[in-house]
Amino acid sequence: MKRLTILGATGSVGASTLDLVARNPERFEVVALTAGRDWRRLAELAVAHRARAAVIADEAAYAELKAALTGTGIAVSAGPAALVEAARMEADLVVAAIVGAAGLPPTLAALEAGISVALANKEALVCAGHLMTAAAARSGATLLPIDSEHNAIFQVLESRERVRRIVLTASGGPFRCWSRERMQGVTPAEAVKHPTWSMGAKISVDSATLMNKGLELIEAWHLFGLSPEQLGVLVHPQSLVHGLVEYVDGSVLAQLGPADMRVPIAHALAWPERIATPVERLNLAAIGRLEFEEADRERFPALALAEAALADGLCRPCVLNAANEVAVAAFLEEKIPFLAIADVVGETLAAIRPRRPETLADVDAADAAARSSAQQFVYLNHVSRFAAQHASG
Template structure:
């Protein structure tokens, strides 16, 4: 029986993780859950999985959850706000913490779980993108395992088991909503256009990141920290079918790939069950039915965010934290229809260019860089894009 805590239990990763717990009740037990606003769903999860402790967005959510749990025999300890999430992450005898919180909000809880000696099933790429220089040394000092949940990084991790002399890795990308659009047409892309992902149903922010390919740029930085490779050894290839999740190439040029249907339950299950594999009743992959798998190089003119991510990663220090925070702020402006799709890479570049990078940052430097970047995006947008009312 492996005990786990789930940060972000009402989101996509969270609900799919709990589907796995439900399917394998003799394998996994829930110790803690966190959710920001969806108290109705969280209350149902509490009644089903009986966590010892939960964290919610604030006092209003705490009151709502208590009302929803009226009559429940064993209500959990309820903590609130960001500090509450940190407390849940470090709580009790959970062996694995699934970090499914969206954005840089996942950083401090993940660090708290590491300090408490818990293995991390990481679905929150921002933790490593923004704070890899802080997080990875703590992983080493505490002797915990960092297990990737993103399908691409899970694929690489699976291919690496038992191997040595790695030469390079290849991250596959669907190409997002605009993979078949010409560059000129993308200048007029609307929010509605960008949210039409051809393969996946995801949250609004990650779907926009897929359309700009920033999600893949951030995954390159994450892979740099996860697998210890130089940026020249990490490549992106467009693979529209999303069946090959990533590949690794060894020193003798042999290549291993991990394949599967586009289903996030598989990488979640592997992160939870590693180093074992658990038999499942899920639909097996049918290559004959798929028929054809296609691959092509990404267009750097079409996806300038991808090129920017490589540049930022090579600089390192606090600059990846700036890129991550600026991207969150810029995507929010786009989703609110305050800027155009073409403004996204331009505002990101302006923000990164304005940042005085700290080359060997402490946690305080990273948090300050995150705050600075969000403020700088607003300044750059007001100067160049948004007309004040």
């Protein structure tokens, strides 16, 4: 029996993870489940999977969660400190699927405690990758990537010393064939309609701008220890080839699979073994052809911004991530147009130049400074846009 703690149990990754757990009751035991605000769903999942503990990040929801689980024997707690304690509970694997900066402290806590982590939280590596990898090295914990692209590389990476290049694939998003002019009028409803994956609004917008692939390059740099020059992106609209590793002898190994997150999650849960999944099998004869093309950094400047932040190092990726979160939220609230997302990120990167973070407090400081600056640029963009519309009207 492998003992699991799932941070972010009510999200899409948490749901896919628990689906696999339910299908393999003889292999997995749930230690703790956490959620952000959805105490009702967390209570249901904790009872259904016989968790020992349930933790809600929103302290205002503690009373409701406590009442819902009274008499079950399940320990209940709330707040950021409780998330960290849940991550430290005795377990064999922590699935880190909390979205945003809130996932950083518990993920780091698990690694420091020597517990292996199946990582789906981008911010953990983008903002504090060297802290995470150093903690894992000190404690002997293993970082197992859940993102389909990084998991693909993990599966086919034989020896870093013999790697020439790693390539992450991108679907290209819903606007792959759109001109910049056409993208000027993109609506949030259009941006969240991903052509192949079912994801949340924020990550869907990141896919539409290609920022998601830029963030994944930064993650890959931390995970696999290669230089930025050895990391690349290739657009692959079918989303069946998830990653490729080119070796010095000319061989290229690729991992293929359906666009279903249960495949990489199953690999991480069972590693170094494998378990069966209910996903649809690939029929390459029926698919017929696989297409690849270069990413267009002029139409999608967010990717170029991420690559520049990676090359610059220090805390630039943290600034990039914070500014992007602010800009995407503003777009989803219809405060700025789609193309302004990259503008806000670029302006913030030019304005904020923090030092290399040595602690989570340093990461928090850089994150806060970047968010404050990005909010100002969102406001200026919004005011400028309103003034232009008023003048034309």
